[in-house]
Amino acid sequence: MPHAPGIYLDNAATTPLSEPAREAMEPFLGDRFGNASSVHAPGREARKAVDEARERVAAAIGARPDEVVFTSGGTEADNLAIKGAAWHGREQGRDGVVVSAIEHHAVLDPARWLARQGFRVREVQVDSSGVVSLDALKTAIDDRAAIVSVMWANNEVGSVQPVAGCAALARDAGAVFHSDAVQGVPWLDVDASIAGLISLSAHKVGGPKGVGALIVRRGVKIQALLHGGGQEREIRSGTYNVAGIVGFGAAVEHWIANRAAWADRASALRDRLQRRITGALENVHVSTSEATRLPNNLHLIFGGIDGESLILLLDAAGIAASQGSACSSGAAEPSHVLAAMGVSRDLARGALRLTLGPQTSTADVDRASDAVVEAVKRLRGR
């Protein structure tokens, strides 16, 4: 894996492009430019590459190749799942959409948009460690529910969700179960048989940005968002992003082959990072339960500091970290995930997310923990 300059501890935001992905993509950025829907030789060559990638993506989670619908990324996969299942459900007399309160905005915002179109949308609360309560979910699901969506693991605090239990509740009510596994696939054994719809994104597993997939299990019906050439079983029209799809296939295959070893290593390094920071500072809170978090995620809250200033100080020290909440606008909105966990607005300001990757070394962890301790002390004025 190539090293970015400095220390990169923001692998939940994105990962570096892996060598296997880069190598697999290169021909399709050059001579092999065919349209995978064309019948001639260059088209057939592209189609073959897309189909091989489809097999690799399916194999990563135990799905069938014909269940893979390639999209422009996790955001589109989530939108397609939520809107597509809700619209199909409405035709069957079901107008309920149930989502957890800690979903990525790519799930929450389509659900809220559907609420404005007249769907009955319920957001289910989580406990103080960011895990969905099955009792609360059960109460929220009724026989009008078209879709229930609970993510495999949360992108901010790293809490892993009880997806098998959530899926069973959805199934009992006759609703489709969707899981956003964008953060789950890199670190956990995601089993496609659990859900009807699963969202994936290439750039979290060493693939290129702007490509992902929605797994649509056989028998699950959704409506399309994009109409046109009828690609992907008429579920997702649009000329294939051949290089991106090929990169996704190579990346995910390489990642899954190494995942177990990488997860063990990341979790030991993450524990070391946690020990070094929490041992040197007072008033530090580990946000999630240690029993139910992703192996590469360390989410901390420092009392009495502004996390944004902390990120800037770390950046100046060559360490790329994050507050965890997606704020593409740059607006310092408090995290909806921490709010759902009952963290006060004031305390939530002091959040720091450090997410390790396969490339993270012990030396990185030691340098980063020293930098965090120093920066927090500086911000606290001592």
Ligand code: PLP
């Ligand atoms: N869902 C989750 C849980 C994510 O972490 C992300 C990316 O941050 C997305 C969806 C969106 O994926 P993409 O960046 O491929 O649109």
